[in-house]
Amino acid sequence: MPTLIAGVVAVVVLYSLLQMFRAANPAVLARALKIVGGVVTLAMAAFTGARGELAVAIPLGIVGAGLLGWSPFGTPSLGSIGGLFAGGGEQRTSGQTSRVRSQLLEMILDHGSGQIAGRFVSGPNAGRSLEEFDLPQLLSMAGSFDAESVALLESYLDRRFPAWRQDAQGDGAGRQSRAAASGKMTDEEAYQILGLQPGAGRDEIARAHRTLMKKLHPDQGGSTYLAARVNQAKDTLLRTHHS
Template identity: 45%
Template sequence: MQFLLLGLAALVLALFSIGGFTRANPAALARQLRLAGGAVALGASALFLIRGAPGVAAVLGMIGSWLLGWNGTAPTWRRPQAPKTGQSSTVTTDHLEMELDHDSGAMGGRVLKGMFTGRNLDTLKPAEVALLWHDCRFIDPQSAQLLETYLDRVHPTWREDVSRGEREMRDHDGRMQPEQAYEILGLKPGATDEEVRRAHRDLMLKLHPDRGGSTYLAAQVNEAKDVLLNQR
């Protein structure tokens, strides 16, 4: 064992005495030292094995293999990388394609389905985004969650605004008021049943979800028709 230690010490001294050491690449030098140490350890392992000391030979063989990286566990040295900038993440759902800027936290996106298909979110009014959120709440929860996050950023009071609008639209029992029903159908108070049915039919042709319309608005139109016809 003493001969082994002396041999390793001599190897290190020899490497330090090589001309131009101070200009050497630290990573390359560390690798050379590791490889040289591994070779010496394997040589000593063979020597001890010949001399009838298999236990010491096995230990030195394992050390040599580790230094040479034969077992895949040799350590590696890497320069620390500077944090990357300008990165973004894209999420695609049934109704949306959203992008998040990692640096600024800004969100943007494009509508893939529904009455605003092809529109960028930043071109929609908060009320229109809220309408899209209404459509996604039950049929596409992932898109609804993304829209909630987007609205929280661009219009923090949107939840209160939506709640207030729904309260104003209905009476204390939660039913749609006739005045709101006329307004939804685009009719004046006192319109006949035939006018109500015609207005409902025309709006449903435009708003039906199967035609790229709004599920929420279609439901409101249906409710408005029922309110006015049932009050007769």
């Protein structure tokens, strides 16, 4: 009987953990796994070092430190090495972000990681992060959004809840929006979308556009709406340079 009870408890715990992993924000989950992996690896390094096995302990210590974001002697961390393989040898952009705004929302895309963060810029939830709300709450709010805000929200949901379109119920849920940008894009908006400073040259514009399209192009699982905004931003700034 004790064995049966233990088995049932183990199944329940495993199922609960799987549900938590499924609902978790991928960016937060990946960060948590790196921290746990770094701590465990450093503990293994300390254990093997205490036994005098320095040839094993030192490499383990370097790996654990890299997972936690610390690189001795200025060498690249594991995150940077992984980025070289993932990006085909292209250096990841450090600290560069793009901003896309609608009437209600602002989305911030990190060029290096490709992660999207969002916040409300107007309305009753102004100033609050989208990470504070779960999927049912965000979908229930979408009914009162304008078309551009719905498109931005869907782009965010595609990154945070990759399977939300399949799981969503109702006639209006789960469809890809085809919202058109309202009015002519200003140069200021275009610079923010491409993550550039005013006055950036044609080469910088082309490079930023290329980097973003690799992360946002629909063929790569990205957002149709955000890809269209990035294209519009590039065209806007190139017209400015041409004139």
